[in-house]
Amino acid sequence: MRIGVLGLKGSYSEKAAKQWIAKNVAENDNVLEHCSDIQDVFSMLENKECDIGVVPLENSIEGSVGVTLDLLLEKDVNIIGETIVTIKHCLLSKGKEEDIKVILSHPQALGQCRNFLKMTFPLAELRTTGSTSHAAKLATEFEEMAAIASPETADVYKLDILMPDIQDRKHNHTRFVVITRSETTENMVKSLKQADSSSPYKTSIIVYLDRDRPGALYSILGEFAKHNINLTRIESRPSKKVLGDYVFYIDFEGNISDDIIKDAIYNIESSVGMLKMLGSYQEFDSTCESN
């Protein structure tokens, strides 16, 4: 299987992909296709240059990854899995702490270390890169550059860990989703390792209300309440049509093959402008977390 991941060798997305493959993919001849940014993962998938893609969706400190949310709506893809990676950012460089003038990383990682950067390197220039591993690779070129990336990345690019654990909160987790082209979803899901029946399912949808009216969102949420379906996440994103117009990303417990879920979706679909079914997939099981 060809798996599109964000970033060069050593990125957190690569770690997420390996973690998910180990649990869910039976075949051994898997090839990781390293993409320079999140758009590239979606494009490679669309162009059939990979079979699945692994992209970051949300982080416990910085929140949603907007570009992933937008592309989940725009592209003809489904979610077939999720995984959560513990993020431990380090400051990596081949120079010394006092020499650092430029700090590079993915915008999400810079955001997760915002207070650290302001307190410790108030004068450093911050530059964004497509991934944390790309930042690490660039930092190998100049002693005055440092990258924010994982400790494993230090080994890959032969950089020193100047400071470990620099994110602003002790606990830092990123949730990644595994995506496929819609036309291959069914076969792809069939080819995965036999699911452990005890692990619960989760379903993700995107809803556009179309017409702003009192109680529109309330009536959608009411369907979930009426069917006793537990929501795990709700997030709004601009529709990009006019200011103040939103699409809603909703995750909830249950599988689209369950009758109560089908029933709730049927009722919601008939009262909204658009409903995109992203997919039902097994919830990440934190009891088997490997990192």
Ligand SMILES: O=C(O)C(=O)C[C@]1(C(=O)O)C=C[C@@H](O)C=C1
């Ligand atoms: O740059 C990477 O290593 C990534 O996999 C991207 C990413 C993200 O977009 O959230 C993944 C995990 C961390 O939260 C920081 C960056």
